[in-house]
Amino acid sequence: MDDDQDESLPSLNALRAFEAASRHLSFRRAAEELRVTEGAVGQHIRGLETNLGLKLFERRGRGIALTENGETYSVSVRRAFDLLIDATKALRPEPLKITISVTPTFAAKWLIPRLPDFTSANPDTDLRIVATDRLSHFQRDGIDLAVRYGRPPFGAGLDTDLLFEDIQVAVASPDILRGERRGKQIVSQHTLLHDTHNLWPQFLADLLRQQIPLTVEKNIRFSQTSLAIDAAAEGQGIALANLEFVARDIAAGRLVRIFELAHRTHAGFYLVSPRKPRQSEPVATLRKWLHVQASKARQAEDAHAARSLSRSSAPM
Structure with missing residues (x-):
């Protein structure tokens, strides 16, 4: 020089x-x-x-x-x-940025507890979570992947696959059921905790068909399922929620299932994305991770159900 x-x-x-x-x-x-x-x-x-x-x-x-x-x-x-x-x-390559749109309850009760597994396995991916009850638009809102509740089809030009079914179970704090017999008859009057899906009428009809009475004292209504679940854990009544959203609370003993009955709505939570995503590889990675987590959750629920059945059938 x-x-x-x-x-x-x-x-x-x-x-x-x-x-x-x-x-x-x-x-x-x-x-x-x-x-x-x-x-x-x-x-x-x-x-x-x-x-x-x-x-x-x-x-x-x-x-x-x-x-x-x-x-x-x-x-x-x-x-x-x-x-x-x-x-x-x-x-310095920019980190991969993926935006996923989910409902607030899905975010709080299913996705957030599992996020550490994703971040540790994908340290170079920045995940943006849009939690809203509003239906997000993929192009306008910059959404790469969405979890949508309902039944397909969800629109033209979209890839859709089932993450898990909507299986509704009745749950409450174990404290409000002290001394009562679960499964066939709830002897006290209880408060029903509702969300915007309003599935209690169908669930009560299923109970009557199985000759299981439930005396209702009053009703409380919430705008989000997660609020009804939290109220149930606080001993304020019986909530009706997707089994996936309460499985961790049940396993931890914060909630118990009131009946063996599980109501299938024939709807589900689906992964939805454009057929030509902006970032095909990271979207495929996130989609695969979500399916793996859902499979692990089902296995854990089956194992917990088997242990509960074993305890209930053991000789006194």
């Missing part, structure tokens, strides 16, 4: 000090941004002016302003720093 050409270039620290001071029009604020002293910034600027042989700043009252040369130079220096930033970013 030509030594004379190298010596003609100002130091990078001096250029950084000038660029910051030119933006803030303040040596003090430039020093705060660069985490150096105000005197160091002033020294860099004076050295740069000496190197260039011209003034870059001038005093105006209690402040400073760029000279005409300083104004022109600041534009070029700022552009050069932007090029350096862009070049550096190009060498």
Whole structure:
């Protein structure tokens, strides 16, 4: 490299000090941004002016302003720093960013408890979760994958596959059932906790067909299933919820199933995405992970049911 050409270039620290001071029009604020002293910034600027042989700043009252040369130079220096930033970013690949749209209850009761497994297995993927009861639009809202409740089809040009069925079970805190016999008859009057799906009438009809009476004292209605589940865990009544959303609480003893009856709505939770996704590989990875988690959940539920049946059939 030509030594004379190298010596003609100002130091990078001096250029950084000038660029910051030119933006803030303040040596003090430039020093705060660069985490150096105000005197160091002033020294860099004076050295740069000496190197260039011209003034870059001038005093105006209690402040400073760029000279005409300083104004022109600041534009070029700022552009050069932007090029350096862009070049550096190009060498550091951006993390994969996936956006999934789910209902608030699915997020709170199913997805969030399992997220550590996904983040540890996919450290280079940034997952954005949009939890809303509103139907998200894939293109307008930038959604890569959605979990939708109902029955297909959900629209043209979409790939759809079942994640898990909607199997409704009645659950409550074990505290409100002390001394009662579960399974065939609930002797006390109880509060029913409803959500917007309003599936209690069908469930009660199923109970009557099996000659299982349930005396209802009152009803409380919630806008989200997760709120009804939380209220049940707090001993405020009996909630009706998808088995997948309460399985962990049942296994932990926070909730118990009131009846063996399980009501199938013939709906389900489906994975839905455009047939031509913006990011096919990460979407496929997330879709596969969700299916694996659902399979593990079913296996855990089957094992828990088998243990419960074994305990209930054991001789006294």
